[in-house]
Amino acid sequence: MMVRAGVRTDIGRARQRNEDAYLMEEPLFAVADGMGGHRGGNVASALALETIRQAEDGGRGAEQSHSLVESIRRANHRVLEQGDSDRNLRGMGTTLTALFAEAERAHLAHVGDSRAYLLRDGSLQQLTEDHTLVQRMVREGKLTPEEAAHHPQRSILTRALGVEGDVEVDELTLDLHPGDRVLLCTDGLTTMLDLDRIKEILEASEDPQAACDALVEEANSAGGEDNITAMVLEFLPEDQGRVEGSESATDSGAEAATGSRAGAGVEPAQEASDSEEGGAEPDQPSGRRRVRRAALWGTVAIVVIAAVVVGVRLYVDRQWYVGDDRGAVAIYHGIPSRALVFDLSHVSERTNLSSAQAIRLQLWKDLHKGIPANSFADAQRIVDQIREDLGGAGKTGGG
Numbered sequence: 592m593m594v595r596a597g598v599r600t601d602i603g604r605a606r607q608r609n610e611d612a613y614l615m616e617e618p619l620f621a622v623a624d625g626m627g628g629h630r631g632g633n634v635a636s637a638l639a640l641e642t643i644r645q646a647e648d649g650g651r652g653a654e655q656s657h658s659l660v661e662s663i664r665r666a667n668h669r670v671l672e673q674g675d676s677d678r679n680l681r682g683m684g685t686t687l688t689a690l691f692a693e694a695e696r697a698h699l700a701h702v703g704d705s706r707a708y709l710l711r712d713g714s715l716q717q718l719t720e721d722h723t724l725v726q727r728m729v730r731e732g733k734l735t736p737e738e739a740a741h742h743p744q745r746s747i748l749t750r751a752l753g754v755e756g757d758v759e760v761d762e763l764t765l766d767l768h769p770g771d772r773v774l775l776c777t778d779g780l781t782t783m784l785d786l787d788r789i790k791e792i793l794e795a796s797e798d799p800q801a802a803c804d805a806l807v808e809e810a811n812s813a814g815g816e817d818n819i820t821a822m823v824l825e826f827l828p829e830d831q832g833r834v835e836g837s838e839s840a841t842d843s844g845a846e847a848a849t850g851s852r853a854g855a856g857v858e859p860a861q862e863a864s865d866s867e868e869g870g871a872e873p874d875q876p877s878g879r880r881r882v883r884r885a886a887l888w889g890t891v892a893i894v895v896i897a898a899v900v901v902g903v904r905l906y907v908d909r910q911w912y913v914g915d916d917r918g919a920v921a922i923y924h925g926i927p928s929r930a931l932v933f934d935l936s937h938v939s940e941r942t943n944l945s946s947a948q949a950i951r952l953q954l955w956k957d958l959h960k961g962i963p964a965n966s967f968a969d970a971q972r973i974v975d976q977i978r979e980d981l982g983g984a985g986k987t988g989g990g
């Protein structure tokens with residue numbers, strides 16, 4: 592089977608950097624979504640892809656699905672080692688979803704919440720399962736898939752490369768049919784577009800590159816809240832297809848990300864925005880008009896400030912989070928930040944769970960910063976999950 596491939600990665604509309612990366616080196620294709628402060632995310636995703644690329648270079652002929660999983664384990668070690676040895680990279684990690692194409696089959700290997708989908712005979716099927724907290728809660732019947740899709744904690748991963756010495760890698764072998772289209776993508780796409788829309792675009796696009804372009808553009812139109820990467824592979828009979836990678840063989844993510852960012856266009860020059868006393872009114876306003884104008888602006892400012900205060904109050908009153916209250920896990924009403932004028936949160940319920948023990952678990956390490964929840968009930972579910980993860984240990988001995 593021949594592969595026609597397209598790819599696009601984009602910084603999105605809200606992030607400072609593109610920490611997504613991809614690898615397109617037939618027969619190996621992969622996307623990775625890096626995370627970690629400073630430049631850690633970029634390093635983690637690029638390093639993971641470079642590791643599996645090198646392994647593929649040296650490992651041809653081996654049993655491929657096995658070697659792909661092995662090379663992902665090696666990538667895990669390298670990301671973890673580099674994170675441990677460089678203070679600026681500490682805590683970095685990455686997802687990785689990879690596909691290795693053979694004549695009639697494709698091997699997939701996957702860790703994290705990037706995804707692979709198969710479009711075949713008019714239906715779109717998700718091939719990978721997200722390694723996220725919310726997906727785990729869906730499987731346990733604690734959340735519906737719809738609740739999970741909009742859950743504020745949906746990006747908390749239960750598995751990623753660079754977190755622990757051993758990583759469990761999901762694998763899958765797919766028998767290829769002529770005309771199959773496979774989408775590899777990061778969560779910046781799937782959190783912005785629903786499945787029906789993704790399917791429509793994949794079906795309607797003339798070729799894989801057009802599909803990637805359309806997917807990224809729509810994800811940006813929908814808000815572009817995260818980095819977006821889409822790679823589309825189309826499998827065709829030998830006589831029909833030809834490889835059309837849009838990038839050179841050695842291209843791996845970091846360059847791609849940088850390139851796409853550079854290509855996104857130059858910041859528009861700051862428009863000369865004169866104050867209203869400028870061009871429209873060439874004459875100097877009289878002193879009295881200046882006073883009137885100052886009074887008017889003063890009133891406007893007070894109204895705006897009052898509206899902001901009321902708005903913040905209304906917003907805060909609808910927020911919940913789980914955090915630390917003097918060593919115990921507690922449910923807070925409000926948002927976890929300090930304001931100069933008034934408190935933005937208060938403890939609604941204190942539990943007998945030790946926050947120190949919860950923070951020691953990778954999944955709950957951000958507890959001290961506050962873990963946002965949709966509602967009080969949702970916060971209780973998070974507490975239940977923490978209780979379960981602590982497995983009965985971690986009582987503070989009174990709440």
Ligand code: CA
Nearest residue numbers: 624778779817
């Ligand atoms: Ca992401």
